[in-house]
Amino acid sequence: MTKKLSITLGTSAALAALVFTFWPERDSPSQEPTVEPVASINAKPDAHASAPSKDTNSTRQWNSDQERDAFFIADMQGRFAPHIHIQHAQIRLIEQVISYLREHYPDDWRSRVAALLGASFPELADELLNKFDSLERYNEWLLADRKQLQQMSPEDRRQALWDKRYAAFGEDAEVIWAAEIRNQNISDALIELDQSSSSNLQEKLGSLVNVIEQNYGEHSEAFIQSRQTELMNKFIQLPSVQSSLRELPATERRAELRSLRQSLGMDEEALDRWEALDNQRDQAWSTGQDYMARREDILSRYDGSRQQEELYALQQSVFGNDAALIRQEEAAGFYRYAGQRRIGRE
Template sequence: MRAQSWIVLAAFTGLTMAGGMYITQEAGKSDAPKRASALEAKQTQAVSAPGETSRQAPDQVLELAVKYLEIYGESIHQPATQARLYNERRGLIEADTRHGAALFRDAVETAFPDTGAQILTLMANLDRYHEWLDDNELRLQALQPLQRDTELWQQREALFGALASQIWGEEASFLEEKSQRFQQAVSNLEESGELQLTELAHQLHTRAEEIYGSDMTRQFAGSGALGHALFSLDSVQSHLHQLPPDQRQQTITDLRRQFGYPEAALERMAKQDQLREEKWQNGNAYMAKRQTLSQRLAGEELESALNHLREEHFGIAAPTIAREEEEGFYRFERPRRYGLN
């Protein structure tokens, strides 16, 4: 996935599940009658068998066990399916605060004897997760989506470990699908090759709204995701490289303004662009002198001259530049991407 794609994905994720787990009940119905009948037969045998020590499950427990088996039995081994039982449990507790939790426990252990303990452990962790959500609701709502997303996933991973990605896998798949649609829209704009920069920006903004909605698109603009996507296009960079410096910077600022950046942010980013330009000019001058020295000198004499040249151009960063070059990396041989680096 290209850079603009994962930024968009991260920005969108935080809004989808901040309020809790929105769980559907779709899986596990294909063999439901057979499984339910087998469970009822098993319970009847347990009651009538001579010398049997297990007590008969109450009718309500058996009724719930059959229901859970019909709805969830097909894929109950999957953490995402087990997590969907959480809404069933909350419903029972809301209906009967004294006995709802015990009723759910007995029903789960009856329906799923092999995975009952695992399910109940997951329910306890989901309780802790939702308590954390309730305690932090106002603070989370005040955060930007990227910050909220980070906190949500940190808490999920702290409580559930590797299971977090499985429990919320449908969310990730949903977001990934949108991200892929946006990436395809960006690729289509790149391939068009005939649009003016302002029209490219307009089309990119429009595609984002179609895929994510206008509210989320405004968040993308604020996080820089749309600007990153636009300036990552080769056609945009090709156009910017052909402009004189003053006109180039004005064009970059106008494109950012088109995405809705406030004037204070535009001024701050323009100053950052100027610093980047100065670094590149300094770096390009260094590379030209370096090439001249490499043609005239060799061995220790060359290395000594290069050390002085690095100190002249980069000051305290000279040792870092030297280490990079020892590893074969020359930062000023990278492509210049206006508006990005």
């Protein structure tokens, strides 16, 4: 430890402990590891990022820096104590400390990190300071090599990031970036499912759910429940799934989509809403494709002002109040009902 802050912890009832919840995590499945620093060591301080509660924002008047620091420490203890044994929680604590110090002590914040970490969790002072040093070196490398990393292929970038993470944090890197590992596993599973020769969509979705269960364990149900629409969208946008859905008649396709959503745990009310939307989209695309055929006929039969008059009349007849929007889109080169439809999305 390099320096110590003179801090007196009060017993004020105003010290509210915020619950720090890890699971289920709110990370979205992503194919790319981040190349952003883990903590914003070199970014401009955010006036709100370091405020754990309303009482620590800039509107509160403090009698001294020590009083404000004591409040911050008590708040960190209340939030992180139940999870401080988790490596990722320690990194989150360090992020909060960095943000707080950069806002309130911008000129010498680094020199205060050790004291604030030590005052927050004395029994882990050395371990937390070592993690801060590793985190700072890792972030400095990210900032220095960001352009080079962005120019790499996804595979090479991922390998470079993990090599540096292992160098900085050892095996703890797998715990610190556990969410990214889980998300990458889900992304890899989606790629494999898209390349699978199976055309059974229920089996494919079941395989995706199995991967989620393997990665999220007892928290998988909560993860799926909170991500039903996102997971469904990622699944049905796979080219192989789109191809299978396009082969089905509209009625069977709507039934298949309902069954897939039901497999992700959507309730009957939600299923009915989605089915009504699917039906509405089917009707819109049927109307749109009929419009495109009639539009092509007009373009082939008429020229000049007569062509524009016929197109205007067709657009008014088919789209009514939306006709002006359709004309604007087409003037910009966008044809809403041209090309392949994204089933389940439009």
